[in-house]
Amino acid sequence: MYQSLLAPIHQFLNCTTPTQWIDEAKKPERLPVVLIDHLLCELKAGQSAMFLIRKYAANNQSKQQLLDWFKPYEAFAYKGEGCLNSLKGKSNISKGIIAQSESPYSQELIDKMVLLIKEELHHFYQVLEIMHSRDIEYQHVPAGRYAKGLLKHVRTYEPQTLIDKLIIGAFIEARSCERFAALAPYMDDDIQSFYISLLRSEARHYQDYLSLAQQIAEEDISDRVDYFAQVEAELICSADHEFKFHSGVPTGEAIIPSVLNSGSF
16 A cells, blocks of 8 residues: 555665564564664654754754754753653744745755654654553664764765765665565554554655755766665665664674663653
8 A cells, every 4th residue: 555655765775674674673572672763763864854954054043943942852862851741742843944045945955854854753752652652661772883874975065965965864764764664564553553654754755855955966966876875775785783773684693772661751
């Protein structure tokens, strides 16, 4: 029922998720880290979009407004402050983000990224609800190699820096979409339904990133997309000593963070 959404994703990515990762991810003992890392991925996706708006598009007042929007989520994730109830309804921003008058691509970047942020922060809350229903206590999980492995290839001069970051954003969203679909059949009914519900927004996010990159480049970006497709596929298909939501093929001794089941939130 969702194959039409996945067809362009599979065409965009150079590989599908290896069966070894799926076999590891579907183990009951892996569920806490799958959910916690997914939670953090939603926050990081929103932060990445926020940083792009602040650097390239928003005026000074809106820059501060964006930082304030993320404060309760970052306090929860990095300081252990807040709870499920305190984050309820925080994903909507009350005022519009105003563009810099001198920025050549402000408004479309703002419009697409603000919508993405709202959705990512709402997904953060939904993952937290699932964790809460299973008495899975949140613990901070260090970032894996995936995003770092992509970002180290970003060019260091503008607008190529921005173009590369947008292309990377497209690959991260596309891979997330592909992994939700791959893992959904092996999950409990509520998680399966949640993952399937995410496919449409994740698929749109990758397309938004890609269209922005093409618009800003004003020239064909196919070669650069192909380059990052190869980098991304290598990260996904090569051995990885850590197990995360975006990790590669787990080794026999794949490290899993110490995530304990507890009723505390």
